[in-house]
Structures are given as C-alpha cells and as structure tokens.
C-alpha cells in the first residue's frame with residue numbers, strides 16, 4: 001500500500017466523519033434528537049404499513065390512492081337533543097323540527113313578525129327521541145367491518161357546547177352485568193363490537209390505542225398519568241411533537257401507544273384518559289369545550305390465504321370529540337382570548353375546508369393548515385371513511401349557533417349531492 005492509497009483512505013474517513021457530524025448537527029439545530037429507545041417504539045400508520053409489508057387481500061398494494069371516480073365516503077348525520085329538564089321547566093320554546101323519515105331538519109325563525117322556515121337535508125336525521133343504539137347501528141357499526149378490512153375510519157362529533165357531543169361519543173361508559181346501559185355511546189359500543197367481531201372471525205390480531213387532547217394547537221397525551229408525568233425526567237417530558245415524515249404523512253413523536261387485549265383494558269384506559277383531561281383542564285384553567293379529543297384504535301389482523309400466504313391488514317378507527325363549534329362563530333372581535341379562539345378556529349375551519357376539498361375532488365387539500373388535520377391526515381380522504389355527527393339543541397335560545405352548525409354540516413354534505421339544494 002503506497003502513500004497515495006493511504007491518503008485516499010484518510011480522505012474517505014475524514015469525509016465520512018464530517019458528513020456524520022453535519023447530520024448530527026442538523027438534527028441538533030432542528031431540536032430533534034432520536035427518541036429514547038423504548039420496548040414498543042411508536043410507529044405511524046405509514047411506517048407500520050411499510051414495516052409489515054402490508055398487502056390487501058386482492059394482492060394490490062396498500063398505498064392509499066385517491067380515486068377520483070369514486071364517491072368520497074363522507075357521511076353527515078344530524079342529531080338533535082331533547083330539551084333538558086331545566087329548559088322544560090323554564091318553558092323554553094323549540095325552534096327545530098326533525099322529520100326523520102325525510103332526513104330533514106326544519107328551522108323556524110321569526111323575522112319581521114312572520115315565521116320563516118328553512119329546511120336542511122342530511123344523510124340521516126335523528127330527532128330528540130333517538131336512542132344511542134340507533135345512532136351506533138346506523139352510522140358507526142358498518143365502520144367496524146371496514147376497519148377490520150384495513151380501512152381508516154373517523155367519526156367526528158361536531159356542534160355547540162352542550163348539544164350532546166360527549167353524550168353521543170361516550171355516554172355511559174360502564175358495563176352493567178356485562179352489558180351496556182342504554183346510554184352507552186359510540187366509543188363503548190364500538191369497542192365491544194370490535195372485540196366481538198374479532199372473536200367470531202378467529203384471526204390473529206393485535207390492537208393498540210392512543211388517546212390525546214389537542215388544545216391551543218398543543219398535544220397532550222391523555223394516556224400518560226399525572227403520576228407518571230411527575231416521575232419523568234426533563235427529556236421524557238418534552239412536549240409531544242408532530243412532524244412530517246417527508247412522504248405526506250405525520251409522525252407524532254412521544255405519544256404513548258397502549259397494547260390492549262380486551263374491551264375492559266380499553267375502558268380502564270378511557271377512564272384514566274378522561275380523568276386526566278378533567279384534571280389538566282382544571283389545573284391549567286382551560287375549558288374542555290375548547291379542546292378536541294381523539295381516541296384511536298389501531299388493529300392489525302393476520303389472515304392466511306388459501307395459498308398459505310400471510311396477509312396483515314392494518315385499520316384504524318378515530319373517534320373525535322371536537323371543540324365546541326361556538327369557538328368558530330364567536331371568535332375574532334368579541335373574543336378576549338384571541339389566540340385560543342384563533343387556534344380553535346383554525347382546526348375547526350381547516351377541518352371544514354379539508355372535507356370540502358375532498359368531496360369536491362380538488363387538487364389541493366389543506367391538511368397542513370392545522371394540527372387536527374395533520375394528525376388525521378391518514379384517515380381523511382383516500383381509502384378512508386368519515387362520518388360527521390352534527391349535534392344541535394332544539395331551543396330557540398340556541399338558534400344562532402344551531403344555524404351555524406347546520407350550515408357547516410350541510411356544506412360537507414351538499415357538495416356531494418348538489419341537486420338537493422337548500423330551500
């Protein structure tokens with residue numbers, strides 16, 4: 001080996017060290033360091049899919065492509081709650097009439113001493129007497145099959161605070177004698193349904209859940225108990241960050257995923273998460289009506305084909321209790337907490353724009369404009385299904401908010417079915 005070869009070797013070593021240092025340096029400057037090694041590293045759905053070499057049962061690639069010819073799977077369901085006991089006692093008048101058979105909601109407004117009617121049509125309308133079970137059976141139950149088939153499905157509860165978003169999504173969460181109370185909402189029913197379906201299917205599966213809150217565009221992990229947060233060191237306590245994976249997806253760094261084996265495992269986590277939500281809301285003097293919560297169940301189902309080939313399907317169900325819609329209409333000039341309102345605005349407004357862009361098949365979908373849409377990007381559009389449950393109050397005192405909810409929800413629906421114009 002002559003001196004030229006040695007100097008070449010030296011040069012290669014120097015260049016490699018320099019490149020490595022630069023890479024580390026960039027990482028350092030950007031403030032991203034690799035997460036501490038953990039036994040179950042968080043994998044985004046996209047990385048999961050890649051690492052599992054997922055294929056659909058028909059052998060096609062799982063890469064989600066937006067099919068321009070296919071109808072977008074956005075369904076808008078309207079639910080009107082009953083007048084509360086207090087409202088009845090005060091003899092509050094109703095301004096809403098639901099005609100379930102016609103899927104119509106009629107709003108009565110007094111204008112210049114005459115009553116004006118406005119009618120909205122939805123994919124389905126549930127009046128004040130509708131049972132929790134009917135809503136689940138109609139709007140959510142078909143999603144369970146889709147999720148087990150490898151689709152991503154999302155249910156949003158959208159509406160003014162006090163109109164029944166949390167009642168619809170959570171309701172009564174406890175089992176009584178192994179069964180539901182009639183008040184059980186979408187989440188407990190979906191959890192039970194998923195486990196029942198998996199058991200009857202007899203396929204191997206694994207299931208993970210995450211539960212987070214988005215407040216003021218900041219993410220809180222609701223599955224990390226307060227006690228655990230206190231014992232964490234500085235590095236672990238770093239706020240959860242949301243980053244692009246460079247391929248259009250999102251990586252949520254630092255979010256805990258819990259592996260679950262039974263419906264009860266999930267109920268315990270939900271109880272823990274909801275308790276934490278209440279505690280942090282009080283501690284930080286936040287109003288839960290201003291925060292969005294996202295509960296996600298990710299399921300991998302293993303299937304063995306006739307040719308003895310293993311297929312793994314990965315589906316996800318997101319159950320989203322959105323911030324009160326009044327955060328949109330009352331924000332701006334009148335709001336003191338302008339930043340908060342602005343951020344809330346951003347997520348709710350962007351969600352509306354994203355859905356509009358999807359149903360209109362427009363080239364640009366503004367996912368990147370808010371954290372909520374960045375978080376749910378994998379589950380909005382493409383090979384995914386969405387159901388918006390818009391909740392309203394029948395009270396004449398809520399009329400302004402009700403109209404704004406109906407407009408928001410109707411926009412998502414009407415674009416798809418243009419002939420059904422508003423009368």
Ligand code: ADP
Nearest residue numbers: 080081082159160161162163164165166167168
């Ligand atoms: P939100 O989450 O939209 O702020 P909640 O779910 O907390 O509203 O509902 C407000 C109140 O109204 C709760 O006491 C809830 O039990 C009650 N409620 C809401 N919807 C219904 C309904 N469809 N039937 C009976 N009670 C309801």
Ligand code: MG
Nearest residue numbers: 165166167321
């Ligand atoms: Mg609520």
